[in-house]
Amino acid sequence: MLDADLSEVLAPGVSADDVPELSPLLQARGVLGSFISLFRGSDAEVLLRLLVLREIGHEAESPRWTPEGLRQRFAYLDPVKLETVLKRLREHDLLQFGEDGHYRLSDLGRNAVAALSALLQFAAEEDAELGFLTAQLAGLQATGTITPESLGHLLGKLNDLSLHFEDAIASGSEFRIVDARRRLTANGRWLDRGTELLRQLLADSEVDFELARIAQRIGLAQSRLARVDAAFQRALNKIETQRVTLGASGISSSDVAAWLRRRTADALAALLDGACDVAPAPALLAGGHELLDRAEAVLSDEVRRAEADHTLPPPATTDISAAPEVEDLRILEHFTGRLAALGGPAGLGDAVAGGSFGAASYRLSLLALLADGSEASPAEGPIGAFMKLRMGVRFETGLAPVGTDEILAISRGHVAPLTSPED
Numbered sequence: 001m002l003d004a005d006l007s008e009v010l011a012p013g014v015s016a017d018d019v020p021e022l023s024p025l026l027q028a029r030g031v032l033g034s035f036i037s038l039f040r041g042s043d044a045e046v047l048l049r050l051l052v053l054r055e056i057g058h059e060a061e062s063p064r065w066t067p068e069g070l071r072q073r074f075a076y077l078d079p080v081k082l083e084t085v086l087k088r089l090r091e092h093d094l095l096q097f098g099e100d101g102h103y104r105l106s107d108l109g110r111n112a113v114a115a116l117s118a119l120l121q122f123a124a125e126e127d128a129e130l131g132f133l134t135a136q137l138a139g140l141q142a143t144g145t146i147t148p149e150s151l152g153h154l155l156g157k158l159n160d161l162s163l164h165f166e167d168a169i170a171s172g173s174e175f176r177i178v179d180a181r182r183r184l185t186a187n188g189r190w191l192d193r194g195t196e197l198l199r200q201l202l203a204d205s206e207v208d209f210e211l212a213r214i215a216q217r218i219g220l221a222q223s224r225l226a227r228v229d230a231a232f233q234r235a236l237n238k239i240e241t242q243r244v245t246l247g248a249s250g251i252s253s254s255d256v257a258a259w260l261r262r263r264t265a266d267a268l269a270a271l272l273d274g275a276c277d278v279a280p281a282p283a284l285l286a287g288g289h290e291l292l293d294r295a296e297a298v299l300s301d302e303v304r305r306a307e308a309d310h311t312l313p314p315p316a317t318t319d320i321s322a323a324p325e326v327e328d329l330r331i332l333e334h335f336t337g338r339l340a341a342l343g344g345p346a347g348l349g350d351a352v353a354g355g356s357f358g359a360a361s362y363r364l365s366l367l368a369l370l371a372d373g374s375e376a377s378p379a380e381g382p383i384g385a386f387m388k389l390r391m392g393v394r395f396e397t398g399l400a401p402v403g404t405d406e407i408l409a410i411s412r413g414h415v416a417p418l419t420s421p422e423d
Contacts, residue, residue, distance in 0.1 A: 006022070030093070030108075031108060033092065034092045034093055034094055034108055034109075034112070035112065037088065037091075037092035037094075038050070038053070038089075038092070038094065038112065048077070048081065048085055049085050049088065049089065050116065052074065052082070052085050052086070052089070053089060053094060053095070053105075053109060053112065053113055053116075054113055054116065054117070055073065055074070056070075056095070056103065056104075056105055057105050057109070057110055057113035057114075058113075063104055063105065064098070064100075064102040064103065064104045065102060065103040065104070066101065066102055066103075067101070067103070070082070070086070070103060086103070089109070093106055093108055093109075094106060094108060094109035094112060095109055096109075118132060118135065118136075119132060129157055130154075130157050130158075130161070130187050130190045131187075131190050133150075133153050133154045133157055134154065134190045134193050134194050134197070136150065137150055137151070137154060137194070137197055138193070138197060141197060141200065141201065146201070146211065147211075148208075148210045148211055148214055151211060151214040151215060151218065152214060154194065154218060155214060155217055155218050155221060158194075158218060158221035158222060158225065159221055161183075161184075161187070161225060162221060162224050162225060162228070164180065164183075165180050165184065165225070165228045165231075165232075166228075168180035169228075169231055169232065169235050172235070172239070174236065174239045174254055174257075175257070175258070175261065177232055177235050177236060177239075178236075180232065181229065181232045184225065184228065184229060184232070191222055191225060191226075194218070194222060195219075195222055198215050198218055198219055198222075201215050202215055202216075239254075329382045329383075331355075331359055331362060331363070332366065332382050332383065332386060333382050333385075335363050335366060335386070336382065336385055336386045336389065338351075339351070339389055339391055339415070340389060342391075342415070342416070342417055343417075344416065344417070345414045345415070345416035346414060346415055346416070347400065347412075347413070347414050348364065348367070348395075348400070348410050348411060348412070348413045348414065348415065349400055349402040349407070349410045351363070351367065351415045352364045352367065352410070353402060353404060353405045353407060354405055355405060356405065356406055357405070357406035357407060360405060360406070360407055360410075364410070364411075366386065367393045367415060368393075368395075369387075370386070370387065370389065370391060370393055371393035371394075371395070390417060390418040391415055391416070391417055391418065392415065392416050392417075392418050393413070393414075393415045394413050394414055394415075395411055395412075395413040396411070396412040396413045397412065398411075398412045399411060399412065400412045
């Protein structure tokens, strides 16, 4: 029997009679006490009790066992441990020892074995809870003992599945979505079975109002689950548009991610070995005096006022007489005069040398412009006068030595005045 002192767990001034939720549990003290005794202790002790209880309950043709028969059946167990288990099961009304000297399961013990067998059967499948709850409802409906509490368990499981699927879609992870979709498919038959049970339950015009209310909410939850497969497909289509294929190999980013997920932590660490470098620590953050200078500028009222002042300067401070900058074309004008004075052919080095390397480079670029004969040159001004020169410029392969005016060598070629229009 369950003998619990609830005064230690209840708030001061509250008795067990003040908590209606405790009433059904207190009324089932005998059943709860037997189950507590069955599962109390170490893992090895609990497994040993369940093993003995299940094996005794599995014998349907001869449900009664002699002590010698049990010792032979459990010859692989320590005899002392076996006697201890049998004694504990008898003391808590899970096993009975008759006047004929035979062991047999009590009604409570057989119910415990049946419940345990159902749980173990569904444990081999994914989401065993949904299958177990649906099968339990089918049995309760067949016996006419279905309750709002049993329906509430199924509703809670369906809502939990809906939240799990919504989280998978919101995550944007292809693997979570695929796993959730597979989970939905695995539970499809239980959802169909639950829909059939609800249809039969609501077909009864005399069904209890509370049962009908919960059944309708279960129907809504199942409708949401029926539509979630389309949401899975939309999310996967969106991911498909973002998938990257690695060259022409046919391998996508999803394939790489799936391969990495199958690697162990040690294998991933080995892949990263030498692939990542430690980012250097910025040395400027280590200097305290730089931070102090910045802090002083920020905390200074004068600096803050200057930064907050966005007024335009007065007109008197603006120099309105400043003339715009003009390009210095003196080198161009001088070079134009030099070319015009040429009486015959001259090498490129003789034509452009003088002053510095920068001036010579500028003159050589002018000769290249003159060689192109651009028609878009201005008609007036120094540039127009230069482009109107009747000079022929020819560039050849190779370099010619110069050795003066910062010029070591220059491209071979010559420039010469044109004497006739045909030139």
